[in-house]
Amino acid sequence: MISLLDTKIEFLKGVGPKRAAFLNKELNIFTFNDLLNYFPFRHIDKSRIYKVSEIVDDSIYYQLVGKVDNVKSFGSPRITRITASFTDESGSIELVWFKGLKWIKSRFICQQKYLLFGKASVFNNMYNFVHPDIDDYNPEDFTQGESLQGVYYSTETLKTQGLGSRQIAKLIKTLLFQVKDHIQEVLPKYILDNEVLTQRAEAFWNIHLPAGTQDLNRSVKRLKFEEYFFFQLQILHNKKNRELYVKGYPFKVVGSYFNDFYANYLPFQLTEAQKRVIKEIRLDLGSGMQMNRLLQGDVGSGKTIVALMVMLIALDNGFQAALMAPTEILANQHYISICALLEKMPVEIALLTGSTKAKHRNIIHENLQNGKLQILIGTHALIEENVQFHHLGITIIDEQHRFGVAQRARMQEKNEYPPHILVMTATPIPRTLAMTQYGDLNQSRIDELPPGRKPVETIHLFQNQRLKMLGFIRKQIAAGRQIYIVYPLIRESEKLDLIHLEEGYESLLRDFPEPEYRICMVHGQMKAADKDFEMQRFVKGQAHIMVATTVIEVGVNISNASVMVIEHADRFGLSQLHQLRGRVGRGADQSYCLLMTDFKLTGEAKSRMATMVRTNDGFEIAEVDLQLRGPGETQGTRQSGQLEFKLGNLLQDENLIKNIRGLVNQLLDVDPQLLRPENQITKEHFEKLFKKTFDWSRVS
Ligand code: ADP
Numbered sequence: 001m002i003s004l005l006d007t008k009i010e011f012l013k014g015v016g017p018k019r020a021a022f023l024n025k026e027l028n029i030f031t032f033n034d035l036l037n038y039f040p041f042r043h044i045d046k047s048r049i050y051k052v053s054e055i056v057d058d059s060i061y062y063q064l065v066g067k068v069d070n071v072k073s074f075g076s077p078r079i080t081r082i083t084a085s086f087t088d089e090s091g092s093i094e095l096v097w098f099k100g101l102k103w104i105k106s107r108f109i110c111q112q113k114y115l116l117f118g119k120a121s122v123f124n125n126m127y128n129f130v131h132p133d134i135d136d137y138n139p140e141d142f143t144q145g146e147s148l149q150g151v152y153y154s155t156e157t158l159k160t161q162g163l164g165s166r167q168i169a170k171l172i173k174t175l176l177f178q179v180k181d182h183i184q185e186v187l188p189k190y191i192l193d194n195e196v197l198t199q200r201a202e203a204f205w206n207i208h209l210p211a212g213t214q215d216l217n218r219s220v221k222r223l224k225f226e227e228y229f230f231f232q233l234q235i236l237h238n239k240k241n242r243e244l245y246v247k248g249y250p251f252k253v254v255g256s257y258f259n260d261f262y263a264n265y266l267p268f269q270l271t272e273a274q275k276r277v278i279k280e281i282r283l284d285l286g287s288g289m290q291m292n293r294l295l296q297g298d299v300g301s302g303k304t305i306v307a308l309m310v311m312l313i314a315l316d317n318g319f320q321a322a323l324m325a326p327t328e329i330l331a332n333q334h335y336i337s338i339c340a341l342l343e344k345m346p347v348e349i350a351l352l353t354g355s356t357k358a359k360h361r362n363i364i365h366e367n368l369q370n371g372k373l374q375i376l377i378g379t380h381a382l383i384e385e386n387v388q389f390h391h392l393g394i395t396i397i398d399e400q401h402r403f404g405v406a407q408r409a410r411m412q413e414k415n416e417y418p419p420h421i422l423v424m425t426a427t428p429i430p431r432t433l434a435m436t437q438y439g440d441l442n443q444s445r446i447d448e449l450p451p452g453r454k455p456v457e458t459i460h461l462f463q464n465q466r467l468k469m470l471g472f473i474r475k476q477i478a479a480g481r482q483i484y485i486v487y488p489l490i491r492e493s494e495k496l497d498l499i500h501l502e503e504g505y506e507s508l509l510r511d512f513p514e515p516e517y518r519i520c521m522v523h524g525q526m527k528a529a530d531k532d533f534e535m536q537r538f539v540k541g542q543a544h545i546m547v548a549t550t551v552i553e554v555g556v557n558i559s560n561a562s563v564m565v566i567e568h569a570d571r572f573g574l575s576q577l578h579q580l581r582g583r584v585g586r587g588a589d590q591s592y593c594l595l596m597t598d599f600k601l602t603g604e605a606k607s608r609m610a611t612m613v614r615t616n617d618g619f620e621i622a623e624v625d626l627q628l629r630g631p632g633e634t635q636g637t638r639q640s641g642q643l644e645f646k647l648g649n650l651l652q653d654e655n656l657i658k659n660i661r662g663l664v665n666q667l668l669d670v671d672p673q674l675l676r677p678e679n680q681i682t683k684e685h686f687e688k689l690f691k692k693t694f695d696w697s698r699v700s
């Protein structure tokens, strides 16, 4: 159904083709509806007019009334700057333009009063306005009492077209009068009633032209609700769609592989959390739908054994299983520990990485295809074109944040039905992100560490306390422990970082001379074989200290290592620090993490250090990380666009999102295709919003 709101923006009074082109380009505004949804980023009290003499701050918006004169151009032959004076009865202030100069020169009429709006800036110890928003002054606009005026984001280019914040506000006002009877409700009435939400038309009116703060707040509440509501409707619709129509191999039985292992070879009692998670996964696997599950568990919470037992269920049902890790070191380690756990069981396991020799690789390929090979462990090499499985039933991806969505998708193409997918991550995901960014995955959490773990003690030291640190290490080595010393390696300054690492290594050699001490070094620019050799020295206990970059970040498991020293700790993000700390504290001994930094730190870096010292809880750390860095950065994905809400704020809205997600789930449970009359308006809006039909008879 075509609505007045679909009208092209050029047809709005005051716009026209030229300005329309700028609105398209600069703000992505193409239709009436787009402009209607262009919300102000703040409001000011428009009845408040300041005097020039009252300007004392460069952070607030001022609204002034005065004359513009003394217009001067600078630069020749090409004019590069124009200045003018803005004068009211209290004084004058300078105005400056660097763009749109032709237009500015002929813009002002002597003696006429103008309304100026903008933030002042400081130049040569004086206040001025750069590219202020200037409009004709109309005293009638200021007759009422308190009234709020929306402030709209505009660009320099738009301002030169006479489309600053005030002019955008004016266009929106024109628009509102024209379309106010055409703004339709999109939420079912029972939800509006239960949640006490303002009608949609009223909300649009009041977010742009609120009479007062109360109206404004009600409108924001309503429109924010709507924003989250349709976001959740989209992901949950996708999720349910997949659950209903994407078939997966039903793993009907739990058979002898699983049971034999459980009864005879399980080296410890599973924690309650591990048991619960295995149960959740088993339910998915038996359902006949394809599983897409995210398993979160802090470092050391015991995800590997869960992965193994889940793979055994696949074997019990006659399928192959794959386990994919982000680095060779990790793939190796999984291979070694899983081979050890299954040593006495008749299971065929192979390791496939970039450094697998061609001859061996061919054998692996052959045995994968004829089905002899049951478990394949490896790196990205697993998803190369030429790796063909006989009957792949499940893929487990360890440390998900290093794998892209595209790679996950490729894994899906390896079979007739897509294999089940279990993604494991040790980077706990804050709840709001779990409900949005990962909202279409089923989720399990291991929120309990195996018994007997002593929490790692974390200490923040400044560089001038190095001797203390060295002394501490010496004592630990004397007690038979091993030490990690990690240096940052961040791409932009790789060379410099490598120098730091090597210098650090040299100076450690002086502090810990051979033959009494032995130090090994691992970094990303070494050849795989050298890396492995050095790694092995440490694993076998032949080296006391390992100097490394973050290649050891994920998964490496050496239980005799009891100290993690992190150099330049302020250069690491919180989740990375937490990951690194997770490398120690794996044995029975008390372990330590020493964060070394300079004395001078930014406020944010101080918070990071303080958080690390305060808590060992990965979920808590993830929440702080989200607060410090915002949703776009934290997960190391670049999908932040998906998480940009116009009114919503993931940092604050956890409860709201949870509530709305619950409501949407209920709605879809009761009326999965939105066929009920009371849900029609919602369905129509959804289809328009996402340009897709709400039709589940078709697999999309
Ligand atoms: P992560 O979740 O970080 O991958 P791992 O699977 O590597 O953790 O497990 C960490 C260590 O804890 C391993 O040495 C593992 O054998 C041990 N572990 C796992 N589960 C238990 C348990 N239920 N009881 C005792 N130790 C366990």
Ligand code: MG
Residues within 6 Å of the ligand: 303, 304, 398, 555
């Ligand atoms: Mg692990």
